[in-house]
Amino acid sequence: MPAHDVMPEMELYQPVQVEDALSLASRFADRGWLLGGGQDTYGWLKDRTKRAEALIDLNGIEAMRGIREVGDSVEIGALTTLTEIEQSPLLKERYSVLTDAARVVATPQIRNAGTLGGNLNQDVRCWYYRRGLACYRAGGNICYADTPDGMNREHALFNASRCVAVTPSDVGPALVALEAEMVVARDGGRERTIAAEDYFIGPNISITETTALRRGEIMTAVRIPAKWAGARFYYEKVADRNAWDFALVSIAVAMREENGSIAESRFVCGAVECKPRRLQSVERAVRGRSLGEDAASAAQGLASQGARPLNYNQFKMPVMDNLVTRSLTA
Secondary structure, eight states, rough: OOOSSSOOEEEEOOSSHHHHHHHHHHHHHGGGGSSSSTTTTTHHHHHSSSSSSSSOOOOTTGGOOOOEEEEEEEEETTBBHOOOOOOOOHHHHHOOOHHHHHTSOOHHHHHHOOOEEEEEEOEEEEEEHHHTTGGGGTSOOOOOSSSSSSTTTOSSOOBBSBBBOOOOOHHHHHHHHHTTTEEEEEETTTEEEEEEEHOOTTTTOOOOOSSOOOOTTEEEEEOOOGGTTOOOOEEEEEOOOSSSSOSSEEEEEEEEEEEEEEEEEEEEEEEESEEEEEEEHHHHHHTOBBBTHHHHHHHTTTHHHHHHHHOOOTTTTHHHHHHHHHHHHH
């Protein structure tokens, strides 16, 4: 019987140019595994829950690191660590909602190794799926979390389709709030950009994928437009512990005021749906309202409207509503 605490055999490739990595990604397609910080990768491979013929280690590609100004946008390489994002003076000054989100990911040690690309592209954390059970996402015909006896405290309130697992990314909601774009490259020099709001996908689109990234593609960077630079931001993550744990509910908010009223806003919740959830009803309700009790009163109860709670996650509904209130009154 094979051991479950050692890595399976596979080929290792360590390209130093994006073009070489793309060629390898195209060549191996779903038989290859892209490696960034490795915080999600090594658990899958060590437990042999997933297998790959080739490990494509991207860490030698310096072009995919760093935080830089590109025109009136800020571009962050996909291999930039979460610690570098958290500590960046440029990001703190212009887009503090992102640095606040990076600051609450896991632990300092994990943030030192974990990358922006890894945090955005990590797989869901449902323990039934991670244990190797044959759920819908793993090719089976059942969602173990969505059964009368299923443990689903951390799972979705909205738009579940067969799978009720939620997005585990802490920085994803912040990037959706900032209207960021993901830069995606593929072999042959082809490149496309995908709005952060469209980058994450649900099981109604693909039961096996969590992002719009296609086989053979690599997310090389994230671009944040100048539109929200210096706006009023709010980020909060509710979890069982202040370190290590994934969010039970989180919120990322960007707001602009004119003449004492909210002129435009973006409210995004994490860990309540399979992807970061825009709270558009809240955005409409607070437009033209004064920041504080006026806006909070107008938005009361809207965040959780339409939720379909499971057996053990009803508590997420008042948490969502309270986070909206806190973001408007803090």
